[in-house]
Amino acid sequence: MNWNSIIADIIALLAICGWFTNGRKHRKETESIEADNKKKNMELGKQYVDEFKENIVKPLQNELKGLKREVNKLQKAVDKVNDCDFRDDCPVRAELQKREVADNTPEK
Numbered sequence: 651m652n653w654n655s656i657i658a659d660i661i662a663l664l665a666i667c668g669w670f671t672n673g674r675k676h677r678k679e680t681e682s683i684e685a686d687n688k689k690k691n692m693e694l695g696k697q698y699v700d701e702f703k704e705n706i707v708k709p710l711q712n713e714l715k716g717l718k719r720e721v722n723k724l725q726k727a728v729d730k731v732n733d734c735d736f737r738d739d740c741p742v743r744a745e746l747q748k749r750e751v752a753d754n755t756p757e758k
Contacts, residue, residue: 728746
């Protein structure tokens with residue numbers, strides 16, 4: 651065996667060892683970057699959820715509370731209709747009865 655081939659083999663061996671070392675280093679860097687990206691995506695998702703709650707859910711909850719109050723007022727008024735002295739000629743009662751009949755008729 652001549653010295654040139656021995657030196658070439660040693661250089662190739664060292665290059666392969668360096669390649670493995672660089673490969674491990676690269677894999678660790680890649681895993682670190684992937685972990686950072688997952689963390690950023692989770693933070694971004696949390697931010698989207700928080701913004702959705704603030705801009706969509708809260709206003710809808712407030713509107714729903716207001717609607718519940720209005721429905722409760724209306725229910726109390728409807729419950730008192732039978733005690734009203736003018737119930738026979740009440741236009742509001744007549745309108746409610748018309749709507750009730752319309753709501754209960756089956757659609758074609």
